[in-house]
Amino acid sequence: MSGLQQAKSEETRRKVLEAACEAIETGGLAAVNIRNIAKEAGYSIGSVYKHFKDVDELIIAVNTLTFSKMKDRMAEAFEAEDDPLDRLQALARTYYRFSRENTKLWLTLFGHRLPEDYPTPEEHVQANVDLLSFVGRALQGLHPELEGEELTVRVKTCFAAVHGIVALSYERRFVSLSDEVLERELEFAVARLVA
Amino acid sequence: MSGLQQAKSEETRRKVLEAACEAIETGGLAAVNIRNIAKEAGYSIGSVYKHFKDVDELIIAVNTLTFSKMKDRMAEAFEAEDDPLDRLQALARTYYRFSRENTKLWLTLFGHRLPEDYPTPEEHVQANVDLLSFVGRALQGLHPELEGEELTVRVKTCFAAVHGIVALSYERRFVSLSDEVLERELEFAVARLVA
DNA sequence: GTCAAATGGTGAACGACGTTCACTTTTGGA
DNA sequence: TCCAAAAGTGAACGTCGTTCACCATTTGAC
Known part of the structure; x- marks a missing residue:
């Protein structure tokens, strides 16, 4: 060709x-x-x-793009701050705002469950690792004593907690909070989790 | 009839x-x-x-049952403890364990997105309120000064954070943690969030 | 007991969907 | 110029959710 x-x-x-x-x-x-x-x-x-090869592959390609856009935004947020705590707060805020500005794409990223026998897209695993590494670097700045497995685990916990607060805000069953309140709660949660 | x-x-x-x-x-x-x-x-x-009337209504009925089973388990957990912090920890642990023991049902409860024009099942909203009320009562035991809107909001935040930690453990893209580590992280997150 | 209305139960048929494949059209290189 | 390879096509197939005309059973009034 x-x-x-x-x-x-x-x-x-x-x-x-x-x-x-x-x-x-x-x-x-x-x-x-x-x-x-x-x-x-x-x-x-x-x-x-x-x-x-099928719809799943097409959706995966869209999700890969979404991951990429999210990563760019998270990189910006990371670079824009110096203080580790400010960085962590900025990352959480950016995660939430990205989901607000790209709600359908974000919901598709986390709502599309591919068949059990379908292989997990390696690029998505990598994209996730990349996202977590922003959090990891910021968290290590705040807690230099955290390292190795302990750091990795804590990073996932903090990311997951933030993710949950964002995710449930799109659950129609869940009586949801206003934008401002949600951002304040996100800030509270991050502050507490990394204190 | x-x-x-x-x-x-x-x-x-x-x-x-x-x-x-x-x-x-x-x-x-x-x-x-x-x-x-x-x-x-x-x-x-x-x-x-x-x-x-359609598949959605059938799935909603299954999800209503799942909510009911979860509520029973959460009620047990609530009753089994006296100390407010112990209660909160037990509720989080129970939420996680229920999801482990009923993974497919749990994933369906949170993975089934009904059409946008479809009305939100009122019984599910109520089920969510009921779940949150366990958390609310336990949290108020720990922080009697929290009340009204402030309490409601904080309850949602804590619930959502726990939910996120549980939810991401089923995300195949997310390199996941072992059972024991996850329960420890859940305990850490709850302790920090309600400290 | 009789009968009509109401309710429970049936499955062929319809349209929309993802997917396949035999086919035509376009291209690149010898 | 010619033909293999690649791009592009859309009819056709199987599966799915859903509808509906139909039969069977139950009910209550007489």
């Missing part, structure tokens, strides 16, 4: 992926429909399957 | 619901299939729809 063909192939993949992103941004996971996505991208059903 | 008819109707509903529970306990949300459930229950497709 060379030149023109590769370019066409990449463009098709890109357009299909874009259409899938737009579908999810608009209607969430429920709006993923190969026929619609193919039409929106300007291709036939068959072409979608030339680039993605 | 009277006597025999009502009894038949209730039995059918019960058998269908039981079949749905078993399907979910075995294969999770993905295993929900009206044809299979009807067959397992010993009825036809049409009969299922006489008792549940």
Whole structure:
């Protein structure tokens, strides 16, 4: 494969992926429909399957993009602060705000359960590790005595706690808190957890 | 409707619901299939729809049962302790253990997103309020000065944090912790959050 | 006991979906 | 110029949720 063909192939993949992103941004996971996505991208059903072996792979690709956008935002937040505690607070706040500004994408990232026999996307595991490493570096700045396994575990706990506060704010059963209150509670939780 | 008819109707509903529970306990949300459930229950497709207007309503019924089982366990945990902090720790531990012992049901409870136009089941909102009230009563025992809105908000935060730690332990992307470590981290998080 | 209405129960049929594949069109290189 | 390889197509298949016209059983009034 060379030149023109590769370019066409990449463009098709890109357009299909874009259409899938737009579908999810608009209607969430429920709006993923190969026929619609193919039409929106300007291709036939068959072409979608030339680039993605099934819907799960397409959704995984969207989630990989979401992870990437989130990582950029988290990197910004990390760089913008010097003080370790400020960094941790900024990371939590950024995590929450990203979810607010990209709610459908964020819900898809955590709501799409792939079949049990489906292999876990290695890139997603790595993306998670990358996210945790921001928290890890900030936490170590605050607690230099924490190291190795102990640090890793504590990082996961803090991340998970923040994640839970964000996640439940989208649970319709859960009588939810206002934006301001939620950010204050997030700040409280982080302060306590890393004190 | 009277006597025999009502009894038949209730039995059918019960058998269908039981079949749905078993399907979910075995294969999770993905295993929900009206044809299979009807067959397992010993009825036809049409009969299922006489008792549940669509799959969502059937899943909601299963989730209501799950909530009820969880509430029983949380009530036990609450009663078993006197000290407020012990109570809070027991509630968190129970929440986690329930999710371990009923993983598929628990994942279905939090993984099933119903259509946006679908009304939030009032009974689920109430079930959530009931769960939070255990936490609320225990937390107030520890912090009598907390009251009203302030207490409500803090209760939600603590619950959500615990929920997040439990929830992420089922995320395959997330390199997860062992049972013992997770319970220790849960204890740490609760101790810090309510200190 | 009789009969009509109400309720329980059935499964073929419909439309939408994910997926496959035999096919046509376009391309790259010899 | 020609043909293998790759891109692109869409009809067709199986499965799913859902509907509905139909039969069977139960009920209550007479």
